[in-house]
Amino acid sequence: GQSLEQPSEVTAVEGAIVQINCTYQTSGFYGLSWYQQHDGGAPTFLSYNGLDGLEETGRFSSFLSRSDSYGYLLLQELQMKDSASYFCAVRPGNQGGKLIFGQGTELSVKP
Amino acid sequence: NAGVTQTPKFRVLKTGQSMTLLCAQDMNHEYMYWYRQDPGMGLRLIHYSVGEGTTAKGEVPDGYNVSRLKKQNFLLGLESAAPSQTSVYFCASSYSKARGGIQPQHFGDGTRLSIL
Numbered sequence: 001g002q003s004l005e006q007p008s009e010v011t012a013v014e015g016a017i018v019q020i021n022c023t024y025q026t027s028g029f030y031g032l033s034w035y036q037q038h039d040g041g042a043p044t045f046l047s048y049n050g051l052d053g054l055e056e057t058g059r060f061s062s063f064l065s066r067s068d069s070y071g072y073l074l075l076q077e078l079q080m081k082d083s084a085s086y087f088c089a090v091r092p093g094n095q096g097g098k099l100i101f102g103q104g105t106e107l108s109v110k111p
Numbered sequence: 112n113a114g115v116t117q118t119p120k121f122r123v124l125k126t127g128q129s130m131t132l133l134c135a136q137d138m139n140h141e142y143m144y145w146y147r148q149d150p151g152m153g154l155r156l157i158h159y160s161v162g163e164g165t166t167a168k169g170e171v172p173d174g175y176n177v178s179r180l181k182k183q184n185f186l187l188g189l190e191s192a193a194p195s196q197t198s199v200y201f202c203a204s205s206y207s208k209a210r211g212g213i214q215p216q217h218f219g220d221g222t223r224l225s226i227l
Binding site: 033041043089096099103104 | 115144148154170207219
């Protein structure tokens with residue numbers, strides 16, 4: 001089958017750094033994406049890794065190791081507004097842009 | 112530029128009733144998707160479309176039908192609603208080709224559907 005695993009909850013304080021891990025088992029792999037969702041609203045795209053290594057976008061970075069079927073999202077200089085759910089998603093094939101989503105990690109940022 | 116618009120935002124149905132959820136996008140995206148999200152779970156793909164007049168099954172297609180008569184619209188139908196279909200439904204769209212290696216999906220605000 002196809003599955004993604006990520007922690008269900010993470011708590012951190014304002015200004016800190018937090019890492020959300022994602023491991024995957026899929027029949028194919030065309031990249032790992034990360035999405036953010038506030039309070040059950042529309043998920044929004046954060047980052048994408050198609051190749052091994054680190055991608056940086058402002059305070060957010062994402063890492064991928066295809067040999068380990070593993071990736072992570074790194075959030076630096078945490079702000080209260082970063083409290084949200086974060087989903088990793090794998091594109092298992094090169095057809096139709098389909099994504100398989102993890103169950104999500106709820107990040108709580110405390111003052 | 113509205114992005115992805117879903118209607119209605121909320122709906123309560125009785126078991127056995129039918130309804131159609133509407134999704135419209137104004138970004139000229141080729142691909143469109145319907146997901147459901149249940150508490151504590153990620154998004155699960157119901158059906159998707161790679162272009163006008165085409166549809167395909169996702170992970171959890173049973174009990175749902177879809178149609179894409181126009182490029183900008185993707186309709187999700189429940190022919191005979193069941194309590195197990197109580198969920199939040201999200202529509203998304205994307206380009207068919209990655210731009211700069213990225214092919215993000217753009218989501219609507221969701222439809223909260225309760226089946227009694």
